[in-house]
Amino acid sequence: MEVFRKGDEVEVRSKEEGFLGSYYEATVISQLNGNTRYKVQYKNLVEEEDQTRPLVEIVSADEVRPMPPRTVGEATRIFYYLDKVDAFDNDGWWVGNISGKQGSKYWVYFDTTQDEIAYPVSQLRNHLEWSNGKWVSSK
Structure with missing residues (x-):
């Protein structure tokens, strides 16, 4: 399993009904439980109560992957x-x-x-x- 560090840009897979299989860009804030979970801040998702604040969530390691490589052109x-x-x-x-x-x-x-x-x-x-x-x- 990939290990991510604070500041790493990642994508997080959604397990929520209606969002299955979709990925959201995020930055790792911290590693938790011996790298089995991560605290992440999303790039495009915001908190429901305060739409000016980026959503921060704790996700399991199997939901996180590195950002895919950008391709030329x-x-x-x-x-x-x-x-x-x-x-x-x-x-x-x-x-x-x-x-x-x-x-x-x-x-x-x-x-x-x-x-x-x-x-x-x-x-x-x-x-x-x-x-x-x-x-x-x-x-």
């Missing part, structure tokens, strides 16, 4: 039919498949919700899985 990327991608929506990254292209936008189909939504290329990235300490392409 992300803004000019081309996707193809059925490519597995992550789409940035509702403050997090959601896994889907390219289902079409219209103008400069790509349509993404999400198995979990049966939704099909159009996104600009700036809100899409190639889907990668974190497996055995390495990023693995889904292709």
Whole structure:
């Protein structure tokens, strides 16, 4: 299991109903219980009571992964039919498949919700899985 330190930028997988499989960018604030849990502060999620304050949460280590590598030329990327991608929506990254292209936008189909939504290329990235300490392409 990966060990993260204070200040590391990570992504946290949601286990909440309706958000399963989505990932949210966060920074590790501290390690807890011998690295089995982490206290994180989210980049885009805010507290319900005070929407000006970033959400801070304690999450289990199996919900945390490093930030995926950025790829050169992300803004000019081309996707193809059925490519597995992550789409940035509702403050997090959601896994889907390219289902079409219209103008400069790509349509993404999400198995979990049966939704099909159009996104600009700036809100899409190639889907990668974190497996055995390495990023693995889904292709």
